[in-house]
Amino acid sequence: xxxxxxxxxxxxxxxxxxxxxxxxxxxxxxxxxxxxxxxxxxxxxxxxxxxxxxxxxxxxxxxxxxxxxxxxxxxxxxxxxxxxxxxxxxxxxxxxxxxxxxxxxxxxxxxxxxxxxxxxxxxxxxxxxxxxxxxxxxxxxxxxxxxxxxxxxxxxxxxxxxxxx
Amino acid sequence: xxxxxxxxxxxxxxxxxxxxxxxxxxxxxxxxxxxxxxxxxxxxxxxxxxxxxxxxxxxxxxxxxxxxxxxxxxxxxxxxxxxxxxxxxxxxxxxxxxxxxxxxxxxxxxxxxxxxxxxxxxxxxxxxxxxxxxxxxxxxxxxxxxxxxxxxxxxxxxxxxxxxxxxxxxx
Numbered sequence: 001x002x003x004x005x006x007x008x009x010x011x012x013x014x015x016x017x018x019x020x021x022x023x024x025x026x027x028x029x030x031x032x033x034x035x036x037x038x039x040x041x042x043x044x045x046x047x048x049x050x051x052x053x054x055x056x057x058x059x060x061x062x063x064x065x066x067x068x069x070x071x072x073x074x075x076x077x078x079x080x081x082x083x084x085x086x087x088x089x090x091x092x093x094x095x096x097x098x099x100x101x102x103x104x105x106x107x108x109x110x111x112x113x114x115x116x117x118x119x120x121x122x123x124x125x126x127x128x129x130x131x132x133x134x135x136x137x138x139x140x141x142x143x144x145x146x147x148x149x150x151x152x153x154x155x156x157x158x159x160x161x162x163x164x165x
Numbered sequence: 166x167x168x169x170x171x172x173x174x175x176x177x178x179x180x181x182x183x184x185x186x187x188x189x190x191x192x193x194x195x196x197x198x199x200x201x202x203x204x205x206x207x208x209x210x211x212x213x214x215x216x217x218x219x220x221x222x223x224x225x226x227x228x229x230x231x232x233x234x235x236x237x238x239x240x241x242x243x244x245x246x247x248x249x250x251x252x253x254x255x256x257x258x259x260x261x262x263x264x265x266x267x268x269x270x271x272x273x274x275x276x277x278x279x280x281x282x283x284x285x286x287x288x289x290x291x292x293x294x295x296x297x298x299x300x301x302x303x304x305x306x307x308x309x310x311x312x313x314x315x316x317x318x319x320x321x322x323x324x325x326x327x328x329x330x331x332x333x334x335x336x
Contacts, residue, residue, distance in 0.1 A: 008307055037325045130174065147317040147321040150317070152321075153318070163214075
């Protein structure tokens with residue numbers, strides 16, 4: 001039984017990062033970029049780009065206050081640029097996975113500095129000065145990953161029939 | 166576009182945080198089902214997947230019953246709901262008003278039970294141990310975070326099922 005709060009969060013977060021990785025395994029760049037659950041505009045590659053940005057927004061900007069880094073896969077002209085701004089080349093897929101893994105490594109380095117006592121600490125999480133606890137943000141990250149893994153379940157099943165429930 | 170909604174803060178202690186997320190996900194699933202007739206609720210709108218919105222509602226009633234009533238409240242001496250269905254209730258739905266009423270009625274009943282259970286839990290030590298039906302020791306924290314992520318993942322399914330039915334997306 002895992003009784004530590006932080007360890008519980010890290011195990012769930014790790015589970016969903018591995019689940020998304022697993023749902024993308026063995027697919028060509030074209031398959032990764034395909035909108036296989038149309039009319040939805042989601043794709044597995046779009047999810048990887050989006051979650052790289054999500055990791056950056058929460059772990060770098062909100063939890064560590066590093067607000068000067070340019071936002072990944074973002075374009076002011078399109079709020080959904082992570083999901084729209086690619087053609088499906090091998091270079092785009094490699095760039096997305098590299099950026100995502102880089103953010104995960106940086107997030108894990110920060111998580112190593114935390115413990116159960118710091119989970120109740122509050123941080124300013126947006127530019128309006130709103131505050132919430134580190135706990136709240138980590139549970140949010142788990143549920144956001146989980147929901148996107150739900151999207152990935154159906155995107156993958158519609159590409160080659162593979163299920164991972 | 167089917168990306169989940171904006172972040173809303175959940176103040177309070179641990180159990181209150183988990184309860185807040187859980188309530189949010191129940192509301193999302195209810196909204197994903199809102200306004201649809203039985204035929205659309207039971208539709209397998211993302212083939213080859215066999216998932217339907219009604220199947221999700223039936224399944225999540227079963228999930229609430231197991232984790233709150235059987236595990237957290239330690240009443241393992243009863244069968245799991247839909248225990249005799251190998252699909253965990255997902256397939257035990259039909260495009261009829263009766264089937265819809267049954268699935269939603271059971272889900273609502275289990276949510277009421279769960280909310281009373283959460284009230285009783287208050288801010289107990291979330292590290293308190295419980296035992297699953299398989300004999301595994303888990304913490305109350307582990308059960309509640311699991312419920313949040315299980316709902317969230319199924320709401321990811323619900324996002325795409327609903328968008329395929331009538332184009333409605335968003336949180």
